[in-house]
Amino acid sequence: MSHPLPSQMRAVDHGAGGDVSCMTLAHAALPSVEPDGVLIRVHAAGVNRPDILQRSGKYPPPADASPFMGLEVAGEVVAVGQQTTRFRVGDMVCALTPGGGYAEYCATPEAHCLPIPSGLTITEAAALAETFFTVWANVFQRARLTAGESILIHGGSSGIGSTAIQLASVFGASNIIVTCGDQAKIDYCLALGANHGINYKTEDFVERVKAITDGRGVDVVLDMVGAPYFQKNLDVCAVEARIAQVAYQHGFKAELNMQALMMKRLTWTGSTLRARPKSAKAEIAASLEREVWPLFSAHLAALRPRVHATFPLADVAKAHRMMEAGEHFGKIVLTVAPGAQVHGQSVS
């Protein structure tokens, strides 16, 4: 049994790309459902930094992806492919998408969908996938953060940073140190579970981390800043530490002294999420559901995504302007269907 579906939907079209003014709310055909996929009626869609890059034409989507932006959604399953085995029409899910989340309907593989953790709103659930997949795959799977270890999280108040603080805290990190650009963001991170905040505009984070850790350094560094931090990240590492690189927001070229890599037996690794094959994302989803989803019941307050603001789909330009200004704490979410709750400083 399936709901009667319209033939058309509204979606954010960024045309040839450009600044926020390039986006319009257009009519488009509903996406087709793959045999192993589902079609979701989007209630809410998360806004992420790669969306900004895609809009401005700097991060073209993979060839087989939706032309529309939007890497994560929450909503109701309204159609399923023949090879699906789990979710049924009517189920509420949160999902990582191959793009196309900024729309009333979005198609994604069934294996990239997860049940909505009990206690979360749809809007919060829409803000889960991109950062949970990214932090889990990089900080926990690749960089192997374990209980009792310390972590330095750059961009602590970003979506990625907020999720990293929350997961590190719930998984028993001994010392969670963040860098932020002002005291309000540091306070936000401390409230989320960070133990120490460093204002990178006024303090040298290498010196401060060394002081905080009695000269030992940290076991894991999560970085999205890139080039200007490469050498400092190596310097701030403890013996056997791991650096997880999830973006290069300020470049990827630098003059480096790599002596510490060998002398301290470091591991420098990283990954992008979007380019990975369907099966790899399905493995991350399965690992998240097994290792992290069960923790929501006992740690709901600690793990609840921090939604800074919501905007109706038609106000996507405001959402992008807010992310570009970098003044937000946590996530920005687009509300698409009436079921999506309004959070934070939302204006409709």
Next chain:
Amino acid sequence: MSHPLPSQMRAVDHGAGGDVSCMTLAHAALPSVEPDGVLIRVHAAGVNRPDILQRSGKYPPPADASPFMGLEVAGEVVAVGQQTTRFRVGDMVCALTPGGGYAEYCATPEAHCLPIPSGLTITEAAALAETFFTVWANVFQRARLTAGESILIHGGSSGIGSTAIQLASVFGASNIIVTCGDQAKIDYCLALGANHGINYKTEDFVERVKAITDGRGVDVVLDMVGAPYFQKNLDVCAVEARIAQVAYQHGFKAELNMQALMMKRLTWTGSTLRARPKSAKAEIAASLEREVWPLFSAHLAALRPRVHATFPLADVAKAHRMMEAGEHFGKIVLTVAPGAQVHGQSVS
């Protein structure tokens, strides 16, 4: 029961350090045996590149190590500490040492000793520890080379390179590619088990590896060259590849474009052996004995260390000159006690 031991021994003293002429065969007190250690009457001692650095004053030994050079030996246990549990006076062992191998007697922790694989001469056994510990810890433990994967081994004809070819081959690597400085060394590597040899003086190894692997790149890179190869190593990596850095023979500073690290999800790691705590070396020894030592019986010819030349302890200057010239294939060994066999182009 213990053998009567002399109070003095001969050992190579490099004084304040310098060129090969700084070394003399001096008289010294026997090293004392730690409670968890053994004293070995050295039959043969391997020569390694860090010895050259130590002699020239560029690599001072750890504070608690012997002042003498020599990181690996084979010989007879002649005294054991009170806390030892395994080896007894009279046992023949090969061992990693904290220095002091260039001598008639050498003390080392019992846990850094291994039985001599059946079928090896004492001289060959003396050439095992440093390269087997280094290659095992870096290529197999840190960089996780597994059967069916490809590996690029720089310095293929060096001690480290030779051991890496042998172990990669026995563990089922699909494609073993080496770089060397001339055709004779390439031929030597092919005879050891390499599938492809690249002359780095006349060929671009990035282009050649891409051609050999149909553009895919390799799964593991073993590098000891350092700075001039950093960028090329990143370029030559397949998706999810690992780089194991075991030395920086040509420097550790370079201008780097790190984009590939994230885009290809690479892991760049490495380690030194000497600086590691006793317990870490003991773990590597235990892993080697469990995973590698049993393979000697079925793969003796494939795993037998290649001893290029042997020199009596008194001719240590000749051994160092040979290593400095870089014209050797495989290992150079000092014969100390009469039991040590003469290999290769030895002259006494």
